[in-house]
Amino acid sequence: MTDQTLRQEVLTARRIVVKVGSSSLTTAAGGLDADRVDALVDALAKARSQPSAPEIVLVSSGAIAAGLAPLGLDRRPPDLARQQAAASVGQGLLVARYTASFARYGVRVGQVLLTAEDASRRAHYRNAYRTLDQLLAMGAMPIVNENDTVATAEIKFGDNDRLAALVAHLVRADLLVLLSDVDGLYDGDPSKPGTTRIDQVSGPHDLDGIEIGSTGKAGVGTGGMVTKVEAARIATGAGIPVVLTAASQAADALAGRQTGTLFLRTGSRSADRLLWLEHASSPRGALQLDPGAVEAVVSGGKSLLPAGVTRVDGEFSAGDPVDLLGENGHIVARGLVNFDARELPRLLGRSTRELAQELGAAYEREVIHRDDLVILRG
Numbered sequence: 001m002t003d004q005t006l007r008q009e010v011l012t013a014r015r016i017v018v019k020v021g022s023s024s025l026t027t028a029a030g031g032l033d034a035d036r037v038d039a040l041v042d043a044l045a046k047a048r049s050q051p052s053a054p055e056i057v058l059v060s061s062g063a064i065a066a067g068l069a070p071l072g073l074d075r076r077p078p079d080l081a082r083q084q085a086a087a088s089v090g091q092g093l094l095v096a097r098y099t100a101s102f103a104r105y106g107v108r109v110g111q112v113l114l115t116a117e118d119a120s121r122r123a124h125y126r127n128a129y130r131t132l133d134q135l136l137a138m139g140a141m142p143i144v145n146e147n148d149t150v151a152t153a154e155i156k157f158g159d160n161d162r163l164a165a166l167v168a169h170l171v172r173a174d175l176l177v178l179l180s181d182v183d184g185l186y187d188g189d190p191s192k193p194g195t196t197r198i199d200q201v202s203g204p205h206d207l208d209g210i211e212i213g214s215t216g217k218a219g220v221g222t223g224g225m226v227t228k229v230e231a232a233r234i235a236t237g238a239g240i241p242v243v244l245t246a247a248s249q250a251a252d253a254l255a256g257r258q259t260g261t262l263f264l265r266t267g268s269r270s271a272d273r274l275l276w277l278e279h280a281s282s283p284r285g286a287l288q289l290d291p292g293a294v295e296a297v298v299s300g301g302k303s304l305l306p307a308g309v310t311r312v313d314g315e316f317s318a319g320d321p322v323d324l325l326g327e328n329g330h331i332v333a334r335g336l337v338n339f340d341a342r343e344l345p346r347l348l349g350r351s352t353r354e355l356a357q358e359l360g361a362a363y364e365r366e367v368i369h370r371d372d373l374v375i376l377r378g
């Protein structure tokens, strides 16, 4: 018998990505809170033992927060270098803590560190999927975080909410659960009196007029509610419903009880890695196209050839994401370019056949293959 008061989106989910924010794992004084980690692990272990036995991938923030005190820092430093040092120290401590906590249930954990750049490349995307899928098949708990050591200012996901949405898409999850220090989306800043929690969001129009803050009160996380709503938009658009609630209510949320805010799916599911290219990558340059090339790429689904490029901006390398510009510099698409920026100028406006004859077969390649292109509308 199905209980109509329970959320069917949760009860029927076979694979769930759970994301927990720094503010839910740390003490008021800063540093990892072992009791809160244990409480989260209890909730995840309980969910795995439900009759539906969902597979769970955990996306956990907290590396920077966990590394601050051991390095003698009393707050998150403004510079990227010290944040990365803190993340390096803290990530080890974080995973050690999870390892000990999950061991109480006989569950192994596997650390998976990802960057946006990795994930928009075909081979890395496939490898990340295979590792996560295999960990799940072996009954282990994958614990994902951004690879802060190599993520530079330009390519950082910037927040783990978006990373969680993209991981949910990568592992083809049926549900994304975002756990925070607030028990859902409110119709205004929840620290102000008179604001109320929104139970369900059916689409972007339900967010009209809602004040969504970009900083959290705890001061250890990044992005505040803005990045959670953005993550929910990405996930629901890719066909994955989202529950946003407090970490302290994780067990209830995973049991399908009506806690927090449920964002209903708005799009259909696809196994398209280009979602990462659209949402996770920062362009390293831009290519100006002539009108014929815009038409071929945007409406014709064609690859971009040197003949249709009129200008090259930026210093990128082959494999980097670049924006494609139409008339008036309007961005029409993003893609992974097959040439370094310095190679391109002498190829512009010329046919691939001519280039191959003059420079060799290697120059017959597209500037961007259509499989590495995502059209950006609106």
Ligand SMILES: Nc1ncnc2c1ncn2[C@@H]1O[C@H](COP(=O)(O)OP(=O)(O)O)[C@@H](O)[C@H]1O
Pocket: 020, 021, 022, 023, 024, 179, 180, 181, 182, 184, 185, 186, 187, 188, 189, 190, 191, 210, 211, 212, 213, 214, 215, 216, 217, 218, 219, 220, 221, 222, 223, 224, 225
């Ligand atoms: N409309 C809103 N609804 C709920 N919370 C909001 C809203 N606007 C701003 N916030 C703030 O966002 C915070 C959560 O963001 P953050 O601290 O970055 O969380 P986390 O560390 O869990 O990622 C809440 O504690 C709350 O203060």
Ligand SMILES: N[C@@H](CCC(=O)OP(=O)(O)O)C(=O)O
Pocket: 020, 021, 022, 023, 060, 061, 062, 063, 064, 065, 087, 145, 146, 148, 158, 159, 160, 161, 220, 221, 222, 223, 224
């Ligand atoms: N990779 C960083 C993530 C920082 C971050 O996004 O934090 P949060 O807003 O708490 O999810 C860390 O582990 O500290």
